[in-house]
Amino acid sequence: MDKKAIRNFAINARNILIARVGAKLAKLGVTESGIDEIIQIDSSLIEIKGNRERFSGKDIVKRAKLVEELQKREANSDSKIAYNTLVEEVAYTWFNRLIAIRFMEVNNYLPDRQRVLSSESIGKKEPDIITNLLETNLYQEFDEPTKKIIVDLISDGSAQAVDELYQLVFIRVCNNLNQQLPNLFEKIDDYTELLFSISYIDDNGVIASLLTIPEEDFDVSLGGQIEIIGWMYQYYNTEPKDKVFARGNRKIRADEIPAATQLFTPDWIVRYMVENSLGRYYIDQKLANRFETRTEKEIADEFGWKYYLPSAEQPEEVQLQILDERKNKSDFALQELKLIDPSMGSGHILVYAFEVFLQLYEAEGESTRTAVEIILERNLFGLDIDKRAFQLAYFALMMKGRQYNRHFLMKNLQPNVYQIPDNFGISESELQLVHFNFPNQEKGQVDLTLILNAFKMSPDLGSLISFEGIDFKNLKSGISKETVSFFDEELKQIIQVAELLQMEYTIAITNPPYMGAAGMNKELAAFVKKEYPASKSDLFAIFMERLKTLLDPLGYYAMITQHAWMFLSSFEKLRLKINQQTIINMIHLGTRAFEEIGGEVVQTTAFVMSPIKHLNYTGSYLRLVDFPNHEEKEKKAYKAIQSGKSDYLFSTLQDNFTKIPGMPISYWVSENFINSFENSLLGDIIVTREGMATADNDRFLRFWQEIEFNKIGFSQSNYLSGYKWFPYNKGGKYRKWDTRQDFVVNWENNGFDIKNNKDPKTGRIRSHNYNGEYALKAGLTWSSLTSGNFSARYSPGGYMFDSKGAMGFKKDNSDIYIILGLLNSTVASAYLKFFSPTLDYKVGDIILIPDLDTDKLSEKVIPIVQSCIKDVNLYSQSFENYWEFKNHPLT
Known part of the structure; x- marks a missing residue:
């Protein structure tokens, strides 16, 4: 193509x-x-x-x-x-x-x-x-x-x-x-x-x-392929998407959400998600038959499912639980299996799901022509807030029908795909003028009003709108052309979509919208804070929760999302919910899985989950984060799946995730790594603090060379005696051991000017850092955000510190230099890459590193650490002379 x-x-x-x-x-x-x-x-x-x-x-x-x-x-x-x-x-x-x-x-x-x-x-x-x-x-x-x-x-x-x-x-x-x-x-x-x-x-x-x-x-x-329609939609949105991202601090309007959040899913990832959810459910049903002699992989291979990941070997108690679930699936009728994509875009996932459904029907002896109609009428469902996406998804499915049945377009069939409507065309006053023949009149009127009010926010919420307890049979019985002809079709569609949002599905698959909390408008932000507090940081995470609510407990849901939910502290409550479910398998993609559509560098992961918790379940995980582009990722995924073994294919006990602070999805780490958290953590011997953001660095910061030396304070006594400028830790490039003595900050009169900045858009002062027990104290500092490896530095007394130059201070009698040695070791680097894969080293990540005693370090590490500590000691003793030492190599 x-x-x-x-x-x-x-x-x-x-x-x-x-x-x-x-x-x-x-x-x-x-x-x-x-x-x-x-x-x-x-x-x-x-x-x-x-x-x-x-x-x-x-x-x-x-x-x-x-x-x-x-x-x-x-x-x-x-x-x-x-x-x-x-x-x-x-x-x-x-x-x-x-x-x-x-x-x-x-x-x-x-x-x-x-x-x-x-x-x-x-x-x-x-x-x-x-x-x-x-x-x-x-x-x-x-x-x-x-x-x-x-x-x-x-x-x-x-x-x-x-x-x-x-x-x-x-x-x-x-x-x-x-x-x-x-x-x-x-x-x-x-x-x-x-x-x-x-x-x-x-x-x-x-x-x-x-x-x-x-x-x-x-x-x-x-x-x-009909896939070309999806690429058209993707590229058509290129400039509108760029325009939204260049909007500055303005919130994203409802009409901009589709362009801002849409990302076309590469074909092989779609196949992975569909085969391992819809295909897996069908295989479960087959394996429930005691006369079935084929393995998972053999069944998948017969259908040509190249990206189907067979289940890892499970302990006996898990096998028994899975067997019971398969028995409950064994009597299902294929016509009753419902699959939804609640943010369908141009319908790529639904199109491939159509192909797989067709394979299943033909395997069960159904004719192709009949199967095509059943699939579009009973098996596939899709929703989107964007009208153009709905139209293209609708067209794509209709073309699949036409491909397999030349008379299909003459049958007046309507696939179950819809734009999520709003009710701007129908007011409550108009409803009052209409008599509905609901069998239960009072219930019908209440339900209808509830639905219309909910859809007022549909441009913002889309499929996040949900309903419970609506009697749709009652509503449909009361809506007819004779009673409400002047907005009959619009009302029927609203009711139809509302029913889809209350319906229970066997399979749910989507590539959800990606939008951080910073971009959400007031209405959307208020809704997610109330309804989705565990996942409110980003729409993709909110949709992870939403898909579970759409699902039959015995079903599966599959998604491709940003991978932030696996690690970041802001998603810890979501991980708690995820660990009450079962991750069947995952393909951890990392960056550039979407490179073929213009160089997207978002970090992503694709996965399949069961809403049921399987205690001691071993999931399969493909780690593709180290491969440089989408072609390599696809090749490596295919090779690993076909062979069933690889250096980057892991079988991991999901319950191990809960043993690590924050419960990160740590599928690739060793048993020793997990067991190391049985020790005390660095948080037991140091306290970490994030610094301030001045909101106007040009005004409040200077290079130290710009200020007369006698006007720079670097001690508690200077602070108390009215000095204006103080040394300032502000992160910076990679450098170990010694602090960056580049900047000074205006902290005159207890930071009066910073605190009273007229336009402090992002400025924030944490008074306990500067007025309390940690003011100007010696400690450790590091660059919170970096593109490379982590590096910690000793900071003598007298330093203020920035939000990107956070600090740690020793507790009790702990040795700050031993801690510094540990933080600058490859051991700490391994832990921090684990806790902070986005290379944003937050204060909460540092204290999660296990407190590894020096006698546990290898013979090779100890001399290096001791030498570095010695150098830091020698340097720190001459700190006060630094400001006058013009030719110092660090100047």
Whole structure:
């Protein structure tokens, strides 16, 4: 697949479409700054006051709808945001339709069998639908006046006439496809049609750009995949995503969440997640049969599941528990197995799940055609907050149906995929005007109001909205076209989606949105703090909890997420919940698992979990963090899975994680490493403190050379006698043993200026560091954030310290130099890489290192530590002379 061509097309197409929609709007007197007044020339003709453009007939009505839509959007945002979201929506509507038509014409799925964007004749620019227009069924559908216009335009032959003819034909093609794909090709009879502008003769246009993508990338008979739709969506969002990330400190708006959080999942990782959840559930059912002689791997191999990880060897008590669970699965009907992706994006996971379901049905003797319909009607479910993603997921599944059943598009089937709605179109006052025939009237009215109120936050929350106790049978019985015809379909869809959010599923799989708490807007932040306190730090972690709530206890859920939840202290409560479940297996990916989509360096992990706790369960873990790119990671994963053994394939007892402080998911460490935590920890002999953030370093910090020496204090007595400047530990590059004597900080009058900074956006003062027992005390310091190895340094008395130059102080009679020796050893480095894989060495990580006595260190380590301690002692004794020692090598 030529991803470079796909990327270039998607980015360029978006810019072209947005520019042309904007130009059309300007002619209509609509710009980012406002809406021009109109002059009514007569009953069927208006003039735009600002640019004197004239419009007549149906275009007047369409413009009025456009103005109404903008005003509706402005009620929920400002005029600029309303304008830009409308332009974006119209642009992606045409984008989605263009790539859908291209896919269908290449695979000969279009009803008239006429290419709409290209020609089957090599080198011919004019699309076949235009060449053969007068002989097509499409032409016969036009009324007589329109037919005359078409003939006149063909006779004219000018560039303007050609474009006018093509737009007329293209819109009719889209309207006709509404019969087969109603959720992608909605009937166009409003401002969307008025804002359409496309040309096949423009060498720099969208169609010309689309045709640069090799045709085989669309052709399923030549190995083309529906996956191309997902890549289109990914790359289309490139610039909107960059714009969100460049927003500064502003919170992410609800309309920006899709672009900011969407990340297309590489195909092999999708296969891993589906095969090890859906495939595993099916294999469990097979292995429950006492006559089954095949192993897990043999069954998986028969289906060609290359990324299926067989279970590790388990102790007898675990085997018995698993056997009981398999017996409970043995009588399930395949038609009853439900799989959901609650943040489906463009449907990549659902598409591969479709393929696996089809394999299972065919293995059970079902016909392919029948299986296709059952899968889309009963097995697969998907939700997303983004309309464009929903449309593409819907299209992808419909194309899978068409691939295996040539009559599928004529069956009017609706896959169970939806955009999560809001209820802006239905107010409570409108509901009061409607009489519903609920069997239980009171319950129905309460449930319906609850659902509509919950969906008010759907642009922010998406699938995080949940329901309990809603009687959907009662609701559906009371909704009919006779009673609520003026918003019947909208209300039905709201109820349908609400039911999916309450339903229980056998399998849940997703690549969730990634968004840290810092980016969450007020509504989203308040919700997650209340409902998901253990995982509130990031949306991906919140979805880990959400998937469990969607699941049947005997089912599985699979995800790919950032790996921060495995280690960081902010996710410790979440790990406590995870360790009450069972990690079946994991592929720890590290960075650049997504490199093929533009160099994403996010640290990720993919895993499969059971919501049931299996005591003494041994999980399988593939450690791919040390491999440099996605190609190597995939190759190594495949090799390890096929061979069943590798230096980077670990079988680990999950209960061991709870033996380590903070319960990190420490699958790769040795038994000795785990047992070392039976000793006391460094936290028993030192206390660590994070320093301050001034919020304005240019104002409050200086290099020591900039200040007269006699104005720098470096002791408690100087502090008390009114000195202004004090030495300041501020992290810095890798350096062991001696502190960085680079900066001084303004701490005059007990830090009065810093504390009273008028704009302390991130400034924070921890008074116990400076006014209490640790003020200006000797201790150890280190760089809290580094790109390399950890390094600790001795800090003599008289130093203030920064949030990135944290400090540790000895307790009781502990030897600070012995502790320094330990912290600078490879032993401590191993522990810190374990506790701080993100290389952000927090004060809480340091105190978790076991207190290893010097007599436990190897003979090679002891002399080195003693020598370093000696050097530090000699250096520290001459500290006061340092400020006058101009030629010191550390100056």
